[in-house]
Amino acid sequence: MSSRLGQMLPPAGAPRDLAMAQLANSVGDGAFVVTSALFFTRVVGLSTAEVGLGLTIAWLTGFLAGVPLGSLADRRGARGTAVLLALSTATAVASFLVVRSFAGFLVAAILYACSQTGLTAARQALLAGLVQPEERTKIRAFLQSTVNAGLAVGALLGGVALRFDSSAAYLIVFGIDAASFLIAAALIRRVPSIATSIRAKGEPRLAVLQDRPYAVLALLNAVMLLFMPLISLVGPLWIVTRTNAPSWAVASLMIVNTLGVAFFQVRIAKAVRDLSTAARSVRYAGIAMLAACAVFATTAADLGPATTVAVLVAASALLTVGEMKLASGAWEISFGLAPADKQGQYQGFFGTGPAIARMLGPALLTTVVLGWGPIGWIAVGALFLGTSCATGPAVRWAARTRAVNEDATPSLAEENAA
DSSP: OHHHHHHHSOOTTHHHHHHHHHHHHHHHHHHHHHHHHHIIIIISOOOHHHHHHHHHHHHHHHHHHHHHHHHHHHHHOHHHHHHHHHHHHHHHHHHHTTOOSHHHHHHHHHHHHHHHHHHHHHHHHHHHHHSOGGGHHHHHHHHHHHHHHHHHHHHHHHHHHHHHTSHHHHHHHHHHHHHHHHHHHHHHHHSOOOOOOOOOTTOOTTGGGGOHHHHHHHHHHHHHTTHHHIIIIIHHHHHHHHSSSOGGGHHHHHHHHHHHHHHHHHHHHTTOOSHHHHHHHHHHHHHHHHHHHHHHHHTTSOOOHHHHHHHHHHHHHHHHHHHHHHHHHHHHHHHHTSOGGGHHHHHHHHTTHHHHHHHHHHHHHIIIIIHHTHHHHHHHHHHHHHHHHHHHHHHHHHHHTSOOOTTHHHHHHHHHHO
């Protein structure tokens, strides 16, 4: 077990401190995700409509704040910005403990979403500045593995709170979440600072907004990230309403996904070494996601409960492989095509994908999958495949518009020749 744990942690030093910071706040995030809906309705006293509206407004605001906060990290220092945003996230979560009105909830939710989006961008910029380019995807894979381990622990804590189903239990969980971000801030403060950037005269403040190839890649990545609501919302609804599987089978989706990423993300990321292999990894992700959707579609047939559960586990495993392939490729693309002195704003822009998927995915995918049935699953899978195949040409277009590192240039030429 200790050797397996060692394989999930990056090398000692700044990468491990960053991993421990992510482990701390991912434990809080896991508990937050599991308990937030009931906390906001039963403790804060909001209606489900108010919760939905408030979170939609909050994540939309967070989406808009990602690039400016990433730019702030470039100009003022990624480490200091990350520490401040971790502290503001802790403040937002702590605010949930005392607010008892929609207005107060909305303010706290906006602070939470903006802080989370900005924190992601600042940490990515910090990672880019502390780690050599050829090691970034590998270290990022270690961090993702750590995040999933933390989410699993947090989800377990949230499950305990759900078991007690009391205001006190929910308040304790949110207190743990707030404390986790305080711990994360302390750990981030331990890592070395990196150089700040100075905007040249006449250069746009947010240069990433004028980088069309990078914008296209960020959009393609956002489409691929629609797998997220498939796991968290659409899949569970499909299992309960359209299959013979017992309701507890819903948990199998998250269990397979969380453990799969925790144990295999680092190994899968080793295949990504440059922009060419990154584009290939995204293409494989599309194939795996199409296969997963096709397997999900078969569960609409009368297969029997046990067989249906087995098929659902297989579908979840394929979707998890797709997630890991996508993540490995996307990290290399987002880092490799961003100017060294603008990693914060570029990571902030690329990092808007999850917010877009959270805002648009639920309505779109429930309409297509639950409305169209098995054909809907195939349509979603085809969308993943088509998007993944478009990523390679978009990467080559982006590479032609900027100076790429010497290692990436010949590999792209080889990709064109192939």
